[in-house]
Amino acid sequence: MSETFLDVADLDVFYGSSQILFGVGFTVGRGETTALLGRNGAGKSTTFKALAGIAPPKRGSITLAGATLEGRKPYRIARAGLGYVPEDRQVFPEHSIEDNLLIGAKKGPNGEDYWTLARIYEVLPRLHDLRHRMAGRLSGGEQQMLTIARTLMGNPSVLMLDEPSEGLAPIIVAQIGDLIRRLRHLGVTVLLAEQNMHFCLGIATHAVVIDKGTIVHRGPIAELRDNEEIRKRYLAV
């Protein structure tokens, strides 16, 4: 395992008075693609929202490349390099693809400026072809590509994708898988929340399994592939 890049420890998250996460902790190494797996309602999205500062944790710590993130506002966390793509593809529907991308444009935490409109269009030519179209008129798959690209435009050091395959046709899911693999080859660190384990087996390097708000397993993806018990107990496969 490469050096720890993102370090999450002992997160407790509440919605009102009900506790959703219980001491969630895991680490992500630089350049890895880590899958956060768990059933419906296990707490994947809540973990992401806690990391992104949208559901601030009551206890615990989040460290990215040595910088403390917990307790900071969402925009500061994004500026510190944590890029968040929420689960329900929140494109700006009345803006063109290009304007969506421009709104996300910024330098990375250390002045990184690898991702530009030109680079995005090179990797995702479809977005270039449709660049003047209103985002609200795109298909689900195109919107998903757009939200990923929009967050990439901010040159994040870690990209968090919440169920990017959800509700998409198999061929589109395959395209999204390709995109994530290409990002790994480009050195982007990815954290991927999924229910769909088969989707993750092909693209993730590591797996973290969450159940009822607690982490129940973590390790290289191969371990999960070989461990039928965990798959049966915690994942619907």
Add this chain to the structure above:
Amino acid sequence: MDLAALGDCLGTSSCLIFQTVGGLKIGLLMFLVASGLTLIFGVLGVINFAHGSFYMLGAYLAWQTMALTDNFYLAVLAAALGVGLFGVLFERGFMSRVYRGDVLVQILLCYAFILILDDLVIIVWGEEFLSSLGIPDAFHRPPLFVGGAIVPVFHLFIIGFSTLVAVALWLFMTRTKWGKITRAAEQNPLMVSALGINTSLLFAGIFALGSLLAGLGGALAASERSISSGMGFSVVLESFIVTVIGGMGSIGGAFVAALLIGMTRSFGAIGFPLFTDGLMFVLMCLVLVLRPQGLMGRSGG
């Protein structure tokens, strides 16, 4: 009601042109103020009922600057910037604390500021009405005659200047990165902040801009109207009506609605001299019934 007079006017080029210029002037001044109200509502989701008091403050600041420097343009600039600054202090110190609160709390807070500002201007400038600023020297010249109508050059200046502001506002919202971010934040502020944008700062900036527009409107209007405590009351009501007719949050809608009301007033004064204000409310009722989201508002919004 005097429909014959209205018919005569519409049939005579001099009257038609005179009333049209008057309507444009009224409408565009109204747009300046109402655009600020609708901009703030669109982005922050709150109605600044103290907006009329900001207009009043603009008039007083312009009067004071005029008294000190005798420079009309400087007076207008100082009023706009001064009220913009006041707006941002009001937003940071007070409004931003009740965004998530009850609408009633927001209204009460604004109402408190209306009363405070009304009293404050009386303490500083006295209870007497202050006379208008007057028009700058450059416009002390014989009016133009267009198609037999008398057209004051200063009115053309107001029309041209307000149109320029409208165009600048439109270009800002549609062509600049911050304008695009502002429109995105109207719909999904959380996503905008997740992309690394400081939405608190954006909100403060938009409140400043909206307030600045009220101050600008107040200062320009003060060139020809007397200045008094309470002068903002009818203005906030009119701006609110413009906002509703145009569609809450729509700047383009506010532009169309303000011109519509300006024309209604101008020509209504001839056709329905006792019912010009009433016409404005009739217009609002028609829009509310036939197109509740306003002329250019989003449906369901």
